[in-house]
Amino acid sequence: MGKPANDNTRSTSRVLLLFSVFLLAMNLRAPFTSAAPLLEILKAQFQLNAAEAGLLITLPLLAFAFISPIAAILPARIGLERSLLLSLVIVGIGICIRSLGPVSTLYLGTAVIGAGIAIGNVLLPSVLKRDFPDWVAPLTACYVLVMGCTAALISTVAVPLAVMDGSSWRVALLSALILPILAIVAWLPRMRMESIAVKANVTATAKPPIWRSALAWQVTVFLGLDCFLYYVGVSWLPAILEDAHFTQEQAGSMHGVLLLSTALPGLLLIPLAPRMKDQRHAACLLSLSIMVGLLGLLLLPAYAVIWILFFGFGAGGGLILALSFLSLRTVDSVDAASLSGLSQAFGYLLAASGPAMVGFLHDISGGWGPPLVLCAILSVVMAAVGLMAGRNRQISVDRLAAT
Known part of the structure; x- marks a missing residue:
């Protein structure tokens, strides 16, 4: 006897959610670490000293620190799924701003990317706790592995893209945009789910x-x-x-x-x-x-x-x-x-x-x-x-x- 239709539907939904989780995890390091191999090119392009170039790595970490407390209260306002979709949209916007050209947008876009990643960093463990409570540790190991492999891949292709011609550093930075786009496509169908915002808010205040x-x-x-x-x-x-x-x-x-x-x-x-x-x-x-x-x-x-x-x-x-x-x-x-x-x-x-x-x-x-x-x-x-x-x-x- 086969499984009931609702069991099959539930299993399919969990697999799709897990796929969405891994696509989200791909965005939690690579969009900002991909700038590291390009620091020498960016220093020459904008005549930056070492400290100014180092800000491109430090800024996202500072954004993680200052945005994380705000990110923790977002699900109580707009729901967990919507909060994670918002994080991906912010990352995508940051990548676009960073790739525009002027040095001011280079730093602004980097900070925006850090803010988006901070929301995803904070809230992704909540998804595992809610939907996969018995598999938290192995799934955490899996998504950290996905984060590292994606960051390594994007960093590997950054320099070859950047040296194609004089302005291809923009192409190299913009190449990371494929990551939030793929994840947004995966998360959009989840917006049809019932929001847990009211429940989360009541629980949190108690x-x-x-x-x-x-x-x-x-x-x-x-x-x-x-x-x-x-x-x-x-x-x-x-x-x-x-x-x-x-x-x-x-x-x-x-x-x-x-x-x-x-x-x-x-x-x-x-x-x-x-x-x-x-x-x-x-x-x-x-x-x-x-x-x-x-x-x-x-x-x-x-x-x-x-x-x-x-x-x-x-x-x-x-x-x-x-x-x-x-x-x-x-x-x-x-x-x-x-x-x-x-x-x-x-x-x-x-x-x-x-x-x-x-x-x-x-x-x-x-x-x-x-x-x-x-x-x-x-x-x-x-x-x-x-x-x-x-x-x-x-x-x-x-x-x-x-x-």
């Missing part, structure tokens, strides 16, 4: 603020430290390697190894996550993997490729766990959005400050020893926090106990 939960802050600090360490590594690894007597070409290749290694944990966590009773040991081990990588770069830089793999695996896996916590530690999509807004605001504010802070410490100390030691200490703190954030608890219970 609960104490999320920041009153100790567990919420444990998840927030874990995500914040992971973001801090990851963006420090992404920003300064080439300089660290060149100071250790690697050539510029070797340093560039190893930077690619770092980006690739951050995607590898997803392949491991996808099958393992459903079998975990909690995530304490995984959070601790991934944090200590970051520490091993940092101390290895300091003490035995000749084996840098090994230490980069340790660092990338820990930072990438830590991000997957942290994003999983946003759903696993909450009871419904409303709390998931609130926790996501809190933790990502804090996390990306730390991420935006990390490269500058570590660069300043390098300048005043005259070497990479003190910055690497500081980051190694922070990774140990991250491990300790991970032991608390990884417990099999939920924030609603935690808040009731605290009140």
Whole structure:
């Protein structure tokens, strides 16, 4: 006997939703990381110094920090699906503005892209919590993997597109527009669904603020430290390697190894996550993997490729766990959005400050020893926090106990 028609319809709907989720995830890194390979071209085009060019990477992180709290309340106003569609539209508009030509629109478009991505970052865990509550961790690993692979692909084609002729840097930047267009097409049919805005608003007003939960802050600090360490590594690894007597070409290749290694944990966590009773040991081990990588770069830089793999695996896996916590530690999509807004605001504010802070410490100390030691200490703190954030608890219970 075949399945009832309504079961088949429900299964088809969930598959289509999952497809839409992955298309959305493709927009959560690539539209702004695709500018990184073009920084030298943009510096020459607009006569930018290094700090001005670096803003093209820092601006989206600042947008993540400041827009995340606002994003968390959007579903209560317009519904979850409409909020995610809005994020894609904003990303698309930002890509168009960034590609217009003047340097002012280059920065404005970059900030707009960051605002759109921030909304998607905050609210995507709510979709998983609402529609796939039993598959949060493996699906989070999947969408983080999709994010990384898409970012790598778009970055790979950016430079070849940009060097076709004198103005093709605009084409290279505009090429990312295909991502929000595809995702918008997938999300538009979901606008026919009943809005959950009223229900979300009633639920949210009946609960104490999320920041009153100790567990919420444990998840927030874990995500914040992971973001801090990851963006420090992404920003300064080439300089660290060149100071250790690697050539510029070797340093560039190893930077690619770092980006690739951050995607590898997803392949491991996808099958393992459903079998975990909690995530304490995984959070601790991934944090200590970051520490091993940092101390290895300091003490035995000749084996840098090994230490980069340790660092990338820990930072990438830590991000997957942290994003999983946003759903696993909450009871419904409303709390998931609130926790996501809190933790990502804090996390990306730390991420935006990390490269500058570590660069300043390098300048005043005259070497990479003190910055690497500081980051190694922070990774140990991250491990300790991970032991608390990884417990099999939920924030609603935690808040009731605290009140």
